[in-house]
Amino acid sequence: MPVTATTHDLESRTITITADFAAPVERVWQIYADPRQLERTWGPPSHPATFAAHDLTPGGRMHYYLTGPDGEKYFGVWEVRDVDAPNSFTFADGFAADDTYAVNPDLPVGVTTFCFTPNGDGTRMIAVTTYPTVEALQQVLDMGAIEGATQAMAQIDDLLAA
Template identity: 75%
Template sequence: MPLTDATHDLESRTITITADFAAPVERLWQVYADPRQLERIWGPPTHPATFVDHDLTPGGRMNYYMTGPDGERYYGFWRITQVDEPTSFTFEDGFAVDDSFAENPDLPVGSNTFTFEPDGDHTRMTAVTTYPSAEALQQVLNMGVIEGATSAMGQIDGLLAS
């Protein structure tokens, strides 16, 4: 598994996940730039994602849903704030109420920065999510966000190998 570290810090309100992949930066970038590839890794294996909208440009929006084993759908969105292809992008990741993709006001929105750094013939990916409060961070921790994110990232190696 490519995951090297997954930590959270209530004081700084952050979750940081680091992973190393046996692929160049440009190849890893393509996983996020192509909605069909992103669907294969965004969401844990038990809750695959479907991206309805995919605009990885500043000001763009990406709407998706994850489908659980029982067929129930869980809706979410990304609001893209910065893009520096192929080394980083920043986005707000939130939960949506339904297939309208309207923001769910009862759940926190996290500000994410994904960076891709070359390390020889490998790439180190660092994903940092910052929440508006320690309580918001604790809420998503209680929902299993670290377990979900790390199991989702665990699918990237298989995609890169295919």
């Protein structure tokens, strides 16, 4: 399992996930730069992702949905802020109510930075998401954000081995 640590900090309103992959930084970066590869790793196995739009450039938007076991869809949108390929990218990650991909103002929006650094023969990825309030952080924790992300990232090893 690639996830080696998960923490949350109510004081700083953050979730931090650390993962190690047996592949160079450039290869791990390709997973996030290619929507078809990202689909195979963004949602947990029970809720696979489909990216309807993918623009990993500053100011770009990513539209996706997760499909649950009974066919229900959960929509999300990334608003890309910064990209330093293949080292890092930052985006606002929000929930959307439907396939218009308008951010749902009733659910939290977190700002996430993924950083990729060489780690021996592989890559260490550190993802930090910051929420605007402690309540927003607690809401996504209660929704299973850490468990879902850990399950999703566990799929990356199989993709890298293919």
